Amino acid sequence: MAKNDLFEHETKKEFNFFMAIIPLAVMVITMLYAIVVLETDPHLPLIIGTVTAAVVAFINGFKFDDLEEMMYKGIRLALPAVVIIMLVGLIIGSWIGGGVVATMIYYGLMIINPQYFLVTICLICGIVSLAIGSSWSTMATIGVAGMGIGVSMGINPAMIAGAVISGAYFGDKMSPLSDTTNLASGLTNTDLFVHIKHMLYTTVPGLIVALTVFFFIGINVIGTNTASPEDIQVMLASMDENFVISPWLLAVPVLVILCIIMKVKAVPALAVGVFLGFICSILVQGETLADSASFLMNGFVLESNNEMVDTLFNRGGLMDMMYTISMTIVAMTFAGILEYTGMLSAIMNQILKIAKGTFGIISATIVSCFATNATCSEQYISVVVPSRMFLRTYIENRLHSKNLSRSLEDGGTLTSVFIPWNTCGVFIYGTLGVSALEYAPFAILNFTVPVIALILAATGFGIAKITAEERDAYLAEYYPDEQQEKPATA
Structure with missing residues (x-):
């Protein structure tokens, strides 16, 4: 399955932000309790998060057969890993x-x-x-x-x-x-x-x-x-x-x-x-x-x-x-429901609403990439989803697309290692024998680069802009069928 196939779907109903955040909140709370208090493995919290996401989706009109297929599609995405x-x-x-x-x-x-x-x-x-x-x-x-x-x-x-x-x-x-x-x-x-x-x-x-x-x-x-x-x-x-x-x-x-x-x-x-x-x-x-x-x-x-x-x-x-593989499979069932039902899009859209100005847009991109790594447990999704959601925002604010491509790597590629249930986190644990919580303080490049990216966004250094004419040309090329409103200048 091509990576982009994950995003070729239609949702039954639009989720509001508060409904969409419930499965994520349940998963995070149970994960913290399981790891910090019980000192146990992350499998069960991910299963609890998956069940919660399925219940929320069922309430919003999804059938069990649809949810089952979504979990299978999530797992298929992780099969190469x-x-x-x-x-x-x-x-x-x-x-x-x-x-x-x-x-x-x-x-x-x-x-x-x-x-x-x-x-x-x-x-x-x-x-x-x-x-x-x-x-x-x-x-x-x-x-x-x-x-x-x-x-x-x-x-x-x-x-x-x-x-x-x-x-x-x-x-x-x-x-x-x-x-x-x-x-x-x-x-x-x-x-x-x-x-x-x-x-x-x-x-x-x-x-x-x-x-x-x-x-x-x-x-x-x-x-x-x-x-x-x-x-x-x-x-x-x-x-x-x-x-x-x-x-x-x-x-x-x-x-x-x-x-x-x-x-x-x-x-x-x-x-x-x-x-x-x-x-x-x-x-x-x-x-x-x-x-x-x-x-x-x-x-x-x-x-x-x-x-x-x-x-x-x-x-x-x-x-x-087998421990690593089982955690990858469990994590991707959770990711499949969040993505295919549209819950992840609802969360991302809310983040997009508060992204104002160069610093706001770039910081929102990095935060979104990290959040996608945590919710969808797959490095590729943390690059693909934000790229689709933020590209137009960058163009409308006269930010060159290379600012977005860099932010996707700064916030997505590098932060995947910090999520214990992400495919990168479980791979490192299985290969090097050290958990994400242990090596996180010493994966210095991986947390330093996003910080440097935020500093550059705040100061404007290393941020490439495009002209108003280039902006209009990009919008006409990428969104030819839409009636364009006059975009705001960053």
Whole structure:
């Protein structure tokens, strides 16, 4: 199903704002109680939110069969993400069993200074993601190794995850190969490279802030709290004892990254990684066919005399991702009802009413993107829905469309990681093993960039305007069948 198919529907009845907000309010309240008070999983609050949304929709004239189909359509939207999550589980299991992860950690421990580790891993993830255009693929390869190296050094996993996420999303956001970058520029009718150039105003300062913070954390915190050289030597010896360590194994992640650079789609590229890891498990590590298959299904199992090494490598496999997949499916049932019934549009329209002036319009866009990430649990929707709702407002207020495309990425692409039940949040949890609530304070680029965007909107710096003639031409081109009123000048 094409992503835009989600929005090709008709609603039975217009929802007012207060009726539309009920399911969201119920979900948020129960989510806070479940996570903060009960310290349990977010699945049940999402189910409660889905039931509430269904009841509200039923009261407003929707039939149960319609609501059931809406939930199925929401789930179908997430199926590409589910397939990638499954492949990541397989790739982690095969790469651990094949000694690929152990090799990356082994050499990483030998050459990277713990004090500069966060800065280093952030930059590496940024470069790789910029080259391949995928934050998910970067986190599934370089991120997994980075977590292993950093944890072996005694660094807080939340800090490592924050550095990995900051770098991966910088590259994803700025890469012409990124799907969200192309989506944001395409939906706003903005040239791709004009869109990327305009994002430099917010994204590069955000990266500089992130690297600066990671540098000072490394100097002032990590330098005094890392594992001792003796501890690291013990870990190296333990890995050397339990795995065949060879620089040739580094060819596996390199080949996967090269596949993506050569524009091979993420699914076949990751499948190649799974196959190579499986082969390495048999031919390099000497595992049996049955054990190698078990690594794919149930993950790797290691019983060494080093607890840290066991913690690092006892993971992966398809079954390890079932928690993540189930939360994605539950979240998308909630999202499907909100979007298809028109409840989300009712909420967005209310936000649109209070957007006045440049600062109001841009801040409303960013808030709407974040709200869509929270309600619809899918990064793509957080770009698509606001783009459709705000494009005319930008044109009428003589704001260039590249301001909108940038705001969609600043508020949508980057903030998706902060929602535990968003597909990005659950993917990161399943891949890096750190929850959104833990890594959020350290995903510095992701929350700094929206703040910088708001500062630019308030000051007017880096905000592109169009002339009145250009505005009228855009309106005539995009809305030819509508009787235009004289628009207000921003």
